[in-house]
Amino acid sequence: MSTSPATGQRSRMPNPLPFLPEMAEVGQGLHKALQNGVIPPTTIGLLQLRAGQLLGSTYFAVRETGNLRGRGESEERITAVATWRDATCFTAAERVALELVEAVLTPNPSGERVPDELYARASAHYDDKAMWSLIMAIAHIGFFTPAALIAKPIPGMPPGRNYSE
Numbered sequence: 001m002s003t004s005p006a007t008g009q010r011s012r013m014p015n016p017l018p019f020l021p022e023m024a025e026v027g028q029g030l031h032k033a034l035q036n037g038v039i040p041p042t043t044i045g046l047l048q049l050r051a052g053q054l055l056g057s058t059y060f061a062v063r064e065t066g067n068l069r070g071r072g073e074s075e076e077r078i079t080a081v082a083t084w085r086d087a088t089c090f091t092a093a094e095r096v097a098l099e100l101v102e103a104v105l106t107p108n109p110s111g112e113r114v115p116d117e118l119y120a121r122a123s124a125h126y127d128d129k130a131m132w133s134l135i136m137a138i139a140h141i142g143f144f145t146p147a148a149l150i151a152k153p154i155p156g157m158p159p160g161r162n163y164s165e
Contacts, residue, residue, distance in 0.1 A: 013151035062155035093125040
């Protein structure tokens, strides 16, 4: 098993690529879709950090926090993602992206997860291409969620080295 030198933590499962090499193509396609320049990388990182928090995934939370720091994002904004609703440091477009990811990942016992009103607010900030890019940013997390929660890759380790061998 691969072990994190810093924490001694181990993943539950081996790297999936020897078993399912096609995953690399799917993952690369999702990454490429996120890098189309339509949505700022910081917005994608904030959205994906919030998704990691909602999912209870240390792997996603550590990865996205590190990515945001690497882009020069402030500690205030990174920390405030957990309480974004009353934080004043996010733009209106970032706020609606955070609201969308919460709506998609959180059950709504009183109605649809993404009501028309939320969609209307989002589409006021994002055109059709940008909306599809936001959807792909959420889909990216959705695609890797089972691996993050079941296989438990080692937080902070680079891809391919965060699974047991």
